[in-house]
Amino acid sequence: MIAMLLAGMSVLAGTPAAAEVSASDEWEIAVFLCTPATYGCHKRNATAKQKQALRTFLESRPELSDVRFVDRASAYKSFRRDFAGNRTLLKAVRAKDLPESFRLRVKTGVDRDRMRHAVYRRPGVGEVIDQTVLYGDTQPVASEWDISIFLCVKDSAMPACLSGRGKANGKIATLKEKKVIAKAIEGTTGVETYIFEDQATAYRNFVESYADNESLMSVTKMSDIPESYRLTMRPDVDWNAVSRSLARLPGVSQVYNLRCTDAKLKLEVEYGRSDLPDSKVCAPRR
Template identity: 55%
Template sequence: MKHVLCRVTVAAVVALAATAAPAVSAAAEPPPEIGAGDDWEIAVFLCTPSAYDCHKRYATAEQRRDVERFLKGTPEVTQVRHVSRASAYASFRKEFAGRKAVLAGVRARDLPESFRVRVSGVADRGRIRALANRRPGVGVAVDQSESHAGATAISEWWDMSLFLCMKDSALPACLRGRGKANKKAVTAEEKKAIAAAIESIPEVESYEYEDQATAYRNFVEANPDKQELISVTKVSDMPESFRLTLRPQADWAAPRRRLARMPGVASMSDKKCNLLTLRLWSEYGLHGPRSGTEGCP
């Protein structure tokens, strides 16, 4: 199950891009260039009590030695380096030194120790990652080439997306607090109120409304190689949404807080939050930001 979890996590933070045409705000930094020859590492994070399928325990010393022997004994592996928990925490503190909310959400004991693995250019990276994931004491192995590709995709997203309630949605925001509209698809009145709220927020530079037909068309265009998925997806499966571009240097927290509470809004996607989630996962083996972390709802 662990070898599936990594793919699911990376895919989860880029999946929303499939329903929207790329839009880069004036404030967005250009995405990192990723070439086929770039020597990205595979990060093999060892168990911590909070890691999936680790039974609330850290990896033992014997498990750590076994994982190291396995990695060094794999023919395609060219380098293995160990990153201790203390070293990982020091790097984490340095990287997020200016972001107190992020630092406050993570303790030293939350971070896993890891092995960082480089492989030859002809190596089957997916196979090595999958085999590492099966070793006792491994929390999860992450191919950082996939994570960097994910970050590039996220950088092309809208700054914020508001996904609207659909009929029979199980999301709490759609089930209550909407009066007679509870458990129903977003109403015309709710959409009008949301648009008015967006227009009144000074941090918003521009926005677009995306109906289900447009969302489906974008989804199909973004997934030309996934015909099986397209064949079982209907227009009615796609949520309506508002796509927002924020002004350069805007405070993202205020519009996020205000719009997330609007009746008819099922959920929000925040580019900053998604990039943070992916970074914490791929570089530090953390399962996403804690509640209240900077850049997230």
């Protein structure tokens, strides 16, 4: 699992976005209320009584500088604006599918994690998301690379690294596999440029990006960080199809499509939906 986490974090490592992600009083905590689709809510919406009790509780908390309520109509209007170019997602999500929420501003010096846990235990609450943890900003994640292809590391638990590779199963991506991957990238329609990032470079970028995270640094070795190919793509090409095709190559652990990552992250942080499949969230073209 650590390889999956580190690959996800490596999507941003060494980019301007990674350097900008730090705690800020301006980032909100989003308290999403129960809907029938929310795990743990027993297929029920939050009741009016629960909403009022939660509002009273939040407005009484001295740790909060502001509390605002976002109703379903307002959430859906913002959702339609944010994903205006994603017809597949717009078709999949209706107004009733979005949870109502409270948005909290936390005062300087307050333990945000303790505040989040205190709210999560309240009746009618489906999910609580701190933007400083999952997002770091209310704007889509920025990166110079459109698609990142992460290769297998030694002792990886990723299914793609454990089978279908012959004698290389469970091992770091081989030179032969990397040559095949590079050839496939060069033959893929829509790829404008690409680079190969070796393990030493990837680890250096990772350390520079997350140097302040002592707990993460203490458990991460260079051998944990995957090598990768980073691609820039033409905007008119189906990035989803390219990602799926390259993900099937032996030696590839996982593929991150930035367009898809942006959409999934924003959908979760701003609208409380993390349960939709990629086929409905990820727009193939701009």
